[in-house]
Amino acid sequence: MKILVLNGSPKRDKSDTMHITRAFLDGMNAAAPQETEIIDVIDKHIEYCTGCFACMRNGGACIHDDDMRPILEKILESDLLILSFPLYCYGMPAPLKAVIDRVLPLSSMAMTKVGDRYEHVGQADFSRLRYLMICGCGFPNSRHNFEPAAAQFKLLFPDGHTIVTVPESPMFNVPQAAPVTQPRLALIRQAGKQYAETGGVDEALLAEICSPMIPEETYAAIVNGSV
Numbered sequence: 001m002k003i004l005v006l007n008g009s010p011k012r013d014k015s016d017t018m019h020i021t022r023a024f025l026d027g028m029n030a031a032a033p034q035e036t037e038i039i040d041v042i043d044k045h046i047e048y049c050t051g052c053f054a055c056m057r058n059g060g061a062c063i064h065d066d067d068m069r070p071i072l073e074k075i076l077e078s079d080l081l082i083l084s085f086p087l088y089c090y091g092m093p094a095p096l097k098a099v100i101d102r103v104l105p106l107s108s109m110a111m112t113k114v115g116d117r118y119e120h121v122g123q124a125d126f127s128r129l130r131y132l133m134i135c136g137c138g139f140p141n142s143r144h145n146f147e148p149a150a151a152q153f154k155l156l157f158p159d160g161h162t163i164v165t166v167p168e169s170p171m172f173n174v175p176q177a178a179p180v181t182q183p184r185l186a187l188i189r190q191a192g193k194q195y196a197e198t199g200g201v202d203e204a205l206l207a208e209i210c211s212p213m214i215p216e217e218t219y220a221a222i223v224n225g226s227v
Contacts (some may be wrong), residue, residue, distance in 0.1 A: 001028075001196070002080040005038040006071075007095030012040045017136035019172035021084040023185040024134060024164065027192020034196070039071065041095045046071075048098055055105035060123050068102045075103070080130045083153070086099030086169070087137035090148040100156065114158070130199070131157035136169025138223070140216035162201055164191065168213050180213045 003025070009015030047064040055062045062068065075081055083100075085092045092100070101154050107120035133153045139145050146165040154161060166184070171177040187209050191201045212219065 001032075001034050001079045002077060003028075003034050003036040003080045003082060004074050005036065005084055006096060006099060007038055007040050007083040008024070008083065008093045008099075009040075010042045010093060010095065012042065014173070014196060015084070016138075016169040016172050017084050017085060017134060017166075018087045019185065020164065020166050020169065020188055021082065021134045023188040024082075024132075024192035024195070027189035027194070028196040029192075031193045031196035037074065041073075044068075044071070044095075044099075046095065046098045046102060049101040049104060049166075053104070053109060056107060056109045056123070058099065059184055060105035062105055064102075068099070071099065072103065072105060072163075075129070076124055076126055079128060080132060081131045081140070081157075082134060084134045087123055087135055087139075087145060087149060090145065091152065111193055120171070120218075130160040132195075133161070133163045133165075135164070136166045136172070138170050140219040141212050142167050142210050162195065162205065164188070164201070165210050167210070168219050171213060171219075177213075184209065184213050 005021060007015060007018060007021070009017055021049060025034065025036055044067040046068055047066050050063070052063060060120055083092070083096065085096050088094070091097070106124050106126065108123045110121040111118045112121055127201060131153070133150070137145050142165055145167070150165070152164050153163060172181050187205065191205055191209060194205065195201050
């Protein structure tokens with residue numbers, strides 16, 4: 001499988017969330033060798049979308065000459081697109097959002113009704129592409145935190161999507177937290193292996209991954225004590 005990871009964290013490979021993503025990829029590779037490329041979005045020159053819609057009218061040509069065109073080409077060549085990002089203000093970080101805004105060239109101005117909503121008709125065939133969102137946050141639990149980002153991801157990629165969310169993710173960058181983070185990373189590797197073998201992750205396993213690693217009150221006290 002050809003996998004493209006868009007790492008939305010400005011911390012690059014030191015991202016808390018990338019610990020999760022790397023564990024998931026390790027699990028996938030345990031099932032079968034994968035061809036993976038990771039792009040640190042913060043290092044790319046991506047202009048903001050101006051909403052001119054030129055790309056949707058003239059076959060995908062954007063007015064901006066930057067790093068977005070090769071990224072679009074890599075997306076179309078991939079079998080799995082992974083958005084890996086920390087939760088920023090209940091959404092994705094700005095550099096990654098700029099990339100997502102610039103996927104407009106993959107669509108045309110024409111619309112079609114799918115179920116009870118309308119979608120733009122694609123200018124390219126990416127029907128084989130699957131989508132995975134991996135997101136970590138610094139809050140003690142997942143309640144009323146990930147929902148906006150997950151809702152946007154589902155609307156962007158209504159078919160073939162999987163979402164992995166993990167609270168208390170700053171602990172992945174704390175060596176002293178290994179007694180609780182290593183078992184969680186083992187579960188995430190299990191999820192990656194399952195995804196490679198079946199194309200999905202069991203809901204019970206996702207729920208376990210999404211649960212706090214230590215009691216919420218303990219985590220909050222640790223964070224508050226370090227401020």
